[in-house]
Amino acid sequence: MNGIHDMGGLTCFGPVRREPDEPVFHSDWERRVFAMNLAGMAFLGPVDRARHAIERMDPAEYLTTPYYEHWLAAIVTMAKDLGYLTDEELRTGRAAGGKTPPHPPPTADMIEALVRSGMPATRTDGRNEPRFRVGDRVRARNLDIPGHTRLARYVRGKVGVVTMHHGSHVFPDTVAHDRGENAQPLYNVRFEAKELWGDNVARRDCVHIDLWEDYLEPAGETRSAP
Amino acid sequence: MSDHHHPHDRPPNPYHQSARSPERDRELAERVAKLESLLAEKGLVDPKALDRLVEIYEHDLGPMNGAKVVARAWVDPEFKRRLLENATAAVAELGFGGLQGEHLVAVENTPKVHNVVVCTLCSCYPWPVLGLPPGWYKDAAYRSRVVIDPRGVLAEFGTTLDDDVEVRVWDSSAEVRYLVIPERPPGTEHMSEEQLAALVTRDAMIGVAKVAAP
Numbered sequence A: 001m002n003g004i005h006d007m008g009g010l011t012c013f014g015p016v017r018r019e020p021d022e023p024v025f026h027s028d029w030e031r032r033v034f035a036m037n038l039a040g041m042a043f044l045g046p047v048d049r050a051r052h053a054i055e056r057m058d059p060a061e062y063l064t065t066p067y068y069e070h071w072l073a074a075i076v077t078m079a080k081d082l083g084y085l086t087d088e089e090l091r092t093g094r095a096a097g098g099k100t101p102p103h104p105p106p107t108a109d110m111i112e113a114l115v116r117s118g119m120p121a122t123r124t125d126g127r128n129e130p131r132f133r134v135g136d137r138v139r140a141r142n143l144d145i146p147g148h149t150r151l152a153r154y155v156r157g158k159v160g161v162v163t164m165h166h167g168s169h170v171f172p173d174t175v176a177h178d179r180g181e182n183a184q185p186l187y188n189v190r191f192e193a194k195e196l197w198g199d200n201v202a203r204r205d206c207v208h209i210d211l212w213e214d215y216l217e218p219a220g221e222t223r224s225a226p
Numbered sequence B: 001m002s003d004h005h006h007p008h009d010r011p012p013n014p015y016h017q018s019a020r021s022p023e024r025d026r027e028l029a030e031r032v033a034k035l036e037s038l039l040a041e042k043g044l045v046d047p048k049a050l051d052r053l054v055e056i057y058e059h060d061l062g063p064m065n066g067a068k069v070v071a072r073a074w075v076d077p078e079f080k081r082r083l084l085e086n087a088t089a090a091v092a093e094l095g096f097g098g099l100q101g102e103h104l105v106a107v108e109n110t111p112k113v114h115n116v117v118v119c120t121l122c123s124c125y126p127w128p129v130l131g132l133p134p135g136w137y138k139d140a141a142y143r144s145r146v147v148i149d150p151r152g153v154l155a156e157f158g159t160t161l162d163d164d165v166e167v168r169v170w171d172s173s174a175e176v177r178y179l180v181i182p183e184r185p186p187g188t189e190h191m192s193e194e195q196l197a198a199l200v201t202r203d204a205m206i207g208v209a210k211v212a213a214p
Helices: A028-044 A047-055 A059-064 A067-081 A087-092 A108-117 A193-197 B022-041 B047-060 B063-075 B077-085 B087-093 B140-145 B150-156 B193-197 B202-206
Strands: A137-140 A159-169 A184-192 A206-212 A216-218 B103-108 B113-118 B166-171 B176-181
Touching (some): A159 B103, A184 A193, B063 B202, B077 B087, B077 B103, B087 B103, B150 B166
Antiparallel strands (some): A137 A216
16 A cells, blocks of 8 residues: 555655653553553454554544554554444443454463564465575565555665575565465665665665565676675 | 754654644543553453553663663674674573564674664564664654655764765664664773663664764
């Protein structure tokens, strides 16, 4: 989906604004939203579904609301999509039946264990044999992807060089939509600034971005590693 | 550079968090309390688990972890080698890792290469070593512009680079998380690892600043 969240390369937002002595959270509701989002992943996840729920926010609202309102929107959207909550329940604050989760929610100890162990995105049950090697020239495919994707618009159609092979990772475009993990090789690709932005930018600079194999196609001759 | 500096060709950011107001905050507090009681009643979340999560991210994790990693890399070349080769494993040696740090990559600043990290699509950030990201990292201004005008954005942080320095911007588009190893400042040769860690800032590990000499 070509959404407002995909903002790499826009220059219309003015200078970066920093908040001196910024606290981790500004209000208690931010704390609860942050924690509900993480703990709720047991039933509402995976993370790419949460990201896509944010991407589906009204774009004007996306730009004008503080960050944790995005996470709030994600919890509500996912819980409604999955049939756990209704608008009526959200309005009244009173549960009115509906779907119940298949097992009890994670306890504090289970959550702490999850924070410590993490949730690796690497898999061995998908496509493991990399099609590209470090040093290969690749083109990011120019695709119109209707749902969730991590193929940022600013690299589509551009040519770069593979700098790392990260192993096979869960594919966001399908896992976000319950179409399977489809793990496949993930690469880091270096794009020169002038390839991305034009001839009048600093030529020495570059952007490195992680791209899944299905986002890439060969771009002619290979050259040695940069 | 002060927060009030605006490059004259750009308007002030109209999307900044001026959206916050006490009224809005009260409204959100009510909505969120309702949502939490609903999710708890339906057995989707355990409020005690939420308390624990907040505690961990507000108190246990933060840039002090990453600073220890950087200081170790500065004093121990063997550790630095392992860190650059497999940051997830090297960081685990110091007891750090887990959620949003499952696949870590460390990138090293040198006199000729300056690295800076962003997530243009959302807010990906290496939580186990840096904690939760600052607001500006998640705001439109930084996410949109640091890829196309990294030198301009760095200048807003007071970081100016010579023309012959190569700027590498790392866009965290997958579950791989990037940590910048800043350059060790001059005049720190006799400092202990602990003293060095105290010099290392969050911004230096994102790559928008350098570590200042003591």
